[in-house]
Amino acid sequence: xxxxxxxxxxxxxxxxxxxxxxxxxxxxxxxxxxxxxxxxxxxxxxxxxxxxxxxxxxxxxxxxxxxxxxxxxxxxxxxxxxxxxxxxxxxxxxxxxxxxxxxxxxxxxxxxxxxxxxxxxxxxxxxxxxxxxxxxxxxxxxxxxxxxxxxxxxxxxxxxxxxxxxxxxxxxxxxxxxxxxxxxxxxxxxxxxxxxxxxxxxxxxxxxxxxxxxxxxxxxxxxxxxxxxxxxxxxxxxxxxxxxxxxxxxxxxxxxxxxxxxxxxxxxxxxxxxxxxxxxxxxxxxxxxxxxxxxxxxxxxx
Numbered sequence: 001x002x003x004x005x006x007x008x009x010x011x012x013x014x015x016x017x018x019x020x021x022x023x024x025x026x027x028x029x030x031x032x033x034x035x036x037x038x039x040x041x042x043x044x045x046x047x048x049x050x051x052x053x054x055x056x057x058x059x060x061x062x063x064x065x066x067x068x069x070x071x072x073x074x075x076x077x078x079x080x081x082x083x084x085x086x087x088x089x090x091x092x093x094x095x096x097x098x099x100x101x102x103x104x105x106x107x108x109x110x111x112x113x114x115x116x117x118x119x120x121x122x123x124x125x126x127x128x129x130x131x132x133x134x135x136x137x138x139x140x141x142x143x144x145x146x147x148x149x150x151x152x153x154x155x156x157x158x159x160x161x162x163x164x165x166x167x168x169x170x171x172x173x174x175x176x177x178x179x180x181x182x183x184x185x186x187x188x189x190x191x192x193x194x195x196x197x198x199x200x201x202x203x204x205x206x207x208x209x210x211x212x213x214x215x216x217x218x219x220x221x222x223x224x225x226x227x228x229x230x231x232x233x234x235x236x237x238x239x240x241x242x243x244x245x246x247x248x249x250x251x252x253x254x255x256x257x258x259x260x261x262x263x264x265x266x267x268x269x270x271x272x273x274x275x276x277x278x279x280x281x282x283x284x285x286x287x288x289x290x291x292x293x294x295x296x297x298x299x300x301x302x
Contacts, residue, residue: 001039003075006068008035009047013065016055070136070154077138077261091120092268095140098125098215101256102238104161104283105144112275119268127214128197135259142260142269146232148252155259158273160280163233165251169244170225176244183230183251192228195221219243232256 011021012032022029040047047061057065096105112118124140132150135143144160145152167186169176175185187194193209195218204211210226212218221227223242232254236245258276260269 001042003072005035005039006072008032009039010065010068010072012036012048012055013057013061013068016057018055073136073138077136080138081141091122092142092266092272093122093124093140094272095124095126095131095134095143097131097144097146098127100146100215100232101144101161101234103234104256104279107283108272108276108279111279112272115271115275117267117271119271121272128212133200135261141264141266142258142272145257145259147255147257149254152257152259154262156262156264157257157259158277158280160256160258160276161234161283162253162255164253165230165248166233166236166245167248168219168222168229168231168235168239169246170222170228171242171244173225173228173244176246178246180247180249183248186228186230186248189228192222192225195227195229 008021008025011024012018015021015024018029018033022032025032036048043060043064045060046058047064049056049058109121112121124134126134129150131140131143131145132152134140135145135155145155145157167175167181169192173192175181175189186192193207195209195212196204196207197212198204210221212221212227218227218229219240222229223240230248230251233247239245258273260273264270
């Protein structure tokens, strides 16, 4: 298969409309339809169900969509990393979520800078869920991801820290004085609906919560009493005024990992990962980490 064919198929599979896909690709619809039919014949599988009213993906089509996205990301990543290498400038690009893991990030950068073979580290600060995408498409060489929010499928990873979650509420909210809350107590608050984050294409899902683009905007919305948000415990260290947090012990723990492409042969990436894992080993407390408030609340729930 050619990358051109994969791009054609991904456009149709995402738009589920040949006309819109052709417009997105900048080509006429007939050659697009022919290319998809030729691809189906070559693979011996029907990728799309077509009717006069709709286009839908078949099971083989869903498989190819997932694999084709990965292939196109890899091609784009190879192009970007090759161009960057051609500049002759030594360095590594680290993607991280803006406003997250600030203390861990600062310690990592300081520890790495002290290494004798350290190279410059360019930070790429991302919005919600963007680190994974920029690592896949080659804009970053390595990233700090947060499971279960970010997918690490297809990456090599090392765990750095696991922590509980808290809910961020506007100061003065009736629930703000509680010692702990259950996840069910906060995910459906009628007066504080959960925010809606943009999809990769920039559109927002339907819902009652306000639209949010980044952490700064999110904190302002919470302070104004428009929404609430569950976040890792470490987020408490950089909250603005007008906010309060309460532990949520039954929320899934958040694990921060350092991730990189499995085919990477970059010495700079290897050095950064080595320093990160060494730092993580020092940061783990004998009790296994965590926050006293969350641990006490977990005991209460048990």
